[in-house]
Amino acid sequence: MTPVISRLARTDWFGPLAVIVFATIIVSAFDPSFLSPFNIQILMLAVAVNCVIAMSQMVIIAIGQMNLAVGAIGGLAAISFAGMMQIWGLPPLLAAAAALALGIVAGLANGLLISATGISAFIITLASLSIFKGANLGITRAQPFYGVPESVKAFGNTTIAGPIPWLALPAALVIAAMWYLLYRQRIGRYILAVGGNQSAAELSGISVPSAVLWAHAMSGFLAALAGVLLVARLQLGEPTIGDDWLILSFAAPVIGGAVLSGGHVSVFGTLFGVVIVAIITQALVIFRIDPFFVQVVLGLLILWAVGVNRLREVRMQRTLKRA
Amino acid sequence: MNAPTSVEGAAMAESEPPARDDGLSQKGAPGWTRFLLTNEFGLVTLIVIFGAVFALGTPGFSSPFNLFTLGRTMAIDIMIGFSMMVVIVTGGLNLSVGAIGVCVAIGCGWLLEVAGAPLALAIFAALALGAALGALNGVLIVRSGLHSFIITLATMSVFFGLMLFLTHANAYRQVPLEFSAFGKMRFAGYLSPLLLVSIAIGLLLAGLYRFTPLGREMLAAGAKAAAAELSGVRVGRTIVICHALSGVLAGIAAVMVVARTGAAIPQMAGNLGQDWLLPAFLGPVLGGTLLAGGRASVLGTFLGAALVSELTNGLLQFRIGEFWVQTWLGLLLLLAVLMDLARRSFLARRGV
Helix, strand or coil, X not given: CCHHHHHHHXXXXXXXXXXXXXXXXXXXXXXXXXXXXXXXXXHHHHHHHHHHHHHHHHHHHHCCCCCCCHHHHHHHHHHHHHXXXXXXXXXXXXHHHHHHHHHHHHHHHHHHHHHHHCCCHHHHHHHHHHHHHHHHHHHHCCXXXXXXXXHHHHHHHCEEECCEECCHHHHHHHHHHHHHHHHHCHHHHHHHHHHHCHHHHHHCCCCHHXXXXXXXXXXXXXXXXXXXXXXXXXXXXXXXXXXXXXXXXXXXXXXXXXXXXXXXXXXXXXXHHHHHHHHHHHHHHXXXXXXXXXXXXXXXXXXHHHHHHHHHHHHHHHHHHHC | CCXXXXXXXXXXXXXXXXXXXXXXXXXXXXXXXXXXXXXXXXXXXXXXXXHHHHHXXXXXXXXXXXXXXXXXXXXHHHHHHHHHHHXXXXXXXXXXXXXXXXXXXXXXXXXXXXXXXXXXXXXXXXXXXXXXXXXXXXXXXXXXXXCHHHHHHHHHHHHHHXXXXXXXXXXXXXXXXXXXXXXXXXXXXXXXXXXXXXXXXHHHHHHHHHHCHHHHHHXXXXXXXXXXXXXXXXXXXXXXXXXXXXXXXXXXXXXXXXXXXXXECHHHHCHHHHHHHHHHHHHHHHCCCCCCCXXXXXXXXXXXXXXXXXXXXXXXXXXXXXXXXXXXXXXHHHHHHHHHHHHHHHHHHHHX
């Protein structure tokens, strides 16, 4: 191996990117329409929403916790967004701002409970998942809100230029903001430090509770944003929004090289993880494989990715020992 | 932040579980305080209080038919709680209980309807499938050295997806009459035999942990894996057995659901079997099973699950917002862990 390749192979994003290129070549060889503008637009629509979902989980993985409630927060924000427009007649921007604020509050509640009580994030977010989902069903009585204004529908279903949908714009902003916050801002370093080694972070003067609160507030905001974007895309406020986010939200960061015990995540790796999932979902459709098979593939992808990450970890430790 | 019940702290970081101070419940505090502060006593009190409130508040609650349906639901919730408890004991968890349950139910339905297997054989083979899926979880966890959270999250998706792929999401409704009759059977007008099955299995589990070397090895492996390994416990094998047991118990819960509804339906536990997660954790956590592993409370899990079924049933009887039930259960879980925290710090102050 030349030094360049071996250096690239050590990054988080190189492996997933290679998989994307390889998969694109194979799938488009079987079906050239895979690279048609229309299909690329469909892919980008899926990637736009899913990468916001994945980022919402990624920031919690970064701090070494997990958030089972991303889907429930997203779903609650989605139906609140649609409900506020339909019932109170709020203008879309105001309703979206309120829904995002709701997401932040929900995330803060999680973070506050976790850092104040010291109870595991798993149990706290399992409880809050159930609380938010129950509130969702209580408000909607399991019926969708249909009164979504035309402007919102247009935002979710039209393109800026060529195959690029409008939904890609917020997603791109989120990716840029996450990269900037995690790698260029103090709060990002704090979050990663707490995830890497909590007591060391505490000893070096980082306030662990405030880092936890920040991470959960960001996670809540992103989950709510994904919910709002889905309302625009689906053109209705469905109470089932968020029910199927859990697996994907862990799959993409893990494919992108995130360490589940915290301290190490990759924004671009996560984005590529989302793209891989989208390509595979499309390929199953193209090859006329039962769509139910997507679940199996997602699960296997997680297993494969955690296996590869583990191997890389072992190999890196061995290189360190030799050096 | 060094909570004894921290899942991440215990094993997510793939480090040794933090030293726990659960020895404090054995010494110090006077006997009666200790007894009044046990989870089991608290749960019995709550069950009695809520039972009285519901019975006085709505005539429907104490009707023989409602007691019968309540007992049936309780039996299933208790089994779901047990299936999570037996892996929490090892310091891990099993997110795929619901997915395994649905696979067992569908497998049982397929054997009965398509393969025409006799009832006993179909149930036995379906439970064996549950054991195999659970054991697969265990092997993957032990071999990879990864935390059970991510492994069972992945297998939850794989198991459920494969089941849908193979059955095309079809339900099996041709269940033999004697099987659904068992689900409808009532002793003395209100007691479901399913509840007796759950009680019997609870006694077996209690016996396992108290009297058998295997049960004690499970607890030792969960309390401190490295120490257990040094004292001759084959920790890996023990963890695989715990996960296989979890699969069987989830399977029993699923077979009970089939007996109750008279059909095996892929959607019976929601998408990916996620709907079982809350009852699965509510029972053991209310019952005082430490999430970090090393301690199991079979009676507590039983009572915790019973309380949850009672509350759900009572709230539905009261007709106060049927759709909000999930919110109340979430708040209950939150309240339970907070009370556990308060109890622990009280004991620590009184005792040590």
